[in-house]
Amino acid sequence: MIAQSFTVANPAGFHVRPIKSFVQAAGEFPCKVSVSCKGKTVNGKSSLSMLTLGIAAQDEVTLEIDGEREEEAMKTLGELLVRIHE
C-alpha cells in the first residue's frame, strides 16, 4: 500500500469533469484506490462518492493505493489532481 498527498490546483475546484477524468483513469487500474479529503475517505473509482467529498481549490487530497500497478496509478492519478482542467 502506498499513500501520497496532493494539493488541488484547479481554480474551480475538483468537480464533474476533473472527477470524470479521474474516475475513468482509476478504473483502468486493477488496484484499490481510496481518496481522502477533509477527514472523509471514499472509493476513487466512484464519481458520485468523489463528488460528495466537495473538493475545492487548494484542498489537500490524500491517495491511498493498494494492489497491482500501484506506483503507476499514483503517478497518473496524482497528476490529474494537480492539473488545471478546462
Add this chain to the structure above:
Amino acid sequence: MTKQLAGIAASPGIAIARAVVLNAEEYVPVRTTVAQPERETARLQAAIGQARAEIERIRAATEEKLGAEKAAIFEGHLLILEDPDLIETAESRIREEAVNAEYALYETAQTFVEALLALDDETLRERAADVRDICGRIVGILRGAPKRDLSLLSDECIVVAGDLAPSDTAGLNLEAVRGFVTEVGSRTSHSAIMARSLDIPAIVGAGPGIRDIPDGALVAMDAVEGLLLIDPSPEELAAYADKKEKYERRRDELRAWASRPTASADGRRVEIAANIGQLEDVQKALDNGAEAIGLFRTEFLYMGRDRLPTEEEQFRSYKYVLEKMAGKPVVIRTLDVGGDKELPYLGLPRESNPFLGRRALRFCLSRPDVFRPQLRALLRASRFGNLKIMFPMVAVLEELVEAKRLLEEEKQALVSSGVEVADRIEVGIMIEIPSAAVSADLFAEEADFFSIGTNDLIQYTMAADRMNETVSYLYQPYHPSVLRLIRHVIDAAHAAGKWVGVCGEMAGDLTAVPLLLGLGLDEFSMSAGSVLPARERIGSLSHRDWQTLSKQALTLSGSEEVQSFVQARMEGRQDA
C-alpha cells in the same frame, strides 16, 4: 386577476405562451419484500441497460443540436450508470434485504442526493439533480412509467416545472417551447445553463407559487427582469409583446457586432478588450467578441485562501488564459493587494489610510518573496501566447525601473537554467495616480504601454472616495480635469510611439467612448457584457469629428456640461 411571480432570470428573453405544467412530484417507491432477489437484480440490470440506451440517444441528439461540449454532461450521466458505489450497493441491498429493485436503487441514490445537498459548493449541490434525474429514469422504467417526452410538445408553450432535469431540457422541442419556468434552481443549475445555450428565456427559482399555475394558463415571462405574469390583462399582454419585440430587435443588432473588427465610421481601427478576474471569464470575453484581454486581475489567485499560491499554480492559470486567447494580446496585471484588499495570511499591518498606503506594486517591491514567484510564473507562461505584463499603482519612475530590474533578473535566471521565455514581452503600467498621469512623458521612455485605470485615477484626482456617499458626487468621469489628464497621457505616449488603453469603467461608458476615441485612445478594455454596445457605438462615430469635439469638450466648465455636450452631439443636436 393577473398573478405575478418573481424568480431568477437565468437566460434572458421575453416570452408569451400557454403553460404546460409538468407534474413536479417525485415518485417514491414503496418497499416490498421479494422471494427471488436474483430476479430483482436482473430487472435492475435490464432497466439500467435501457436507461443507458435512452441517455445515449439524448446525448447524440444534444451533440447534434448544441455541440459536443454541451453533450458532455450526458457522458457524466452514463458514468453514473456504471458507478460502483451506486449500482453495486443497490444490488447488494436487493440481495441482503430481499427488497424490490425500485426501492433499493431509490434509497441508495437518496444517500448520494443528501450528501451532495449538504455540500457548501453550489455547483456540486446542483449535481444532486443529475442523480435524481438518472435514478428517476431507471425507476420509471422499472415500474413501467417512462418519463414524459418533451420532444413531443407541439404547440407553442412555456414549460412550468418543479425543476427540469438535463435530459428534459435536452429533449425540448425548440420549435414549440418558448421558455421555461422552474420552482427551484439557480443561475448555475443545469436547466439554467442549458437554457442559455439553447437561447430560450428561462426563469428559475420562482418558488412554490408556480404550483398554482393551471395547465394551459396564459403566461407572460420577462426573463430579463425575472418576472412572470399569469393570466395577464390585455394591456399587460400588449406591453409584454412590445417589450419582446424591442428586446429581440436590440439583441439581434448587437449580435451582428460580435464578429466585426472595431472601427469608427470613418475607418479608425481601435481595439476592444475585456477585463477578467477569473479563468471562467475568458470564454465570456471570447463569446462577446473581445479582441484581447486588456486587464487580467490576478488577485483571485491570492484571495479566499490561507497561503500564497505557488509559482506553479500561477503559471498554469496564466498559461491557460494565454492559450485560450490563441495569440490575441493578454495584459496580466501583477498583484494589486494591500490596503483594503487584505490577505490575512500575510499578516499585513492595518493602515489608517489604506487607499494611500502600501498597496499593489508598493507592497510587491517590499516583498520580493511574493513578487518574484509571480514574475517567474509570468515569464514561464510567456511562450504560450501574446503576454503583456502590467504593474499597478506606479507613482514615480524609480518604482517602474526597479520592477523591470527584478523582471529582467528573473528572466536571465530562467533563460540560463534552460527555460524558454518569449523574446519580447511588452511591459507597461497602470496610470491611476495623478503623478504618473502628469509626468506620462517621463514614463513613456521606460514603459511599452499605458493602461489608464480611470476608477482610481478619478478618486485620486478628486481626492474623493467614491464608496463614501457624502463625497461620491465628486466621482466625475467626464470632468475636464480627468479628461485633460487622459489627453495628456495619450499625447505623451503617442509622442514616444507607445499605445494607450483605458481599463476602468469609463472604457465601456457609452458617453465617455466618443471622447476617448476623439482623444486618440488605442484600446478600450471593459467587462465582457459591454463589448458589443461599445463596438456598435464606435462604429457610429466619426473619429475626425470627435477629434475636434473632444477638444471643445475639454474647454467646458464641468462634468455636467461635458455630459450634455456629448449627449446632444450623439442625438444630432448642435445646441448644447
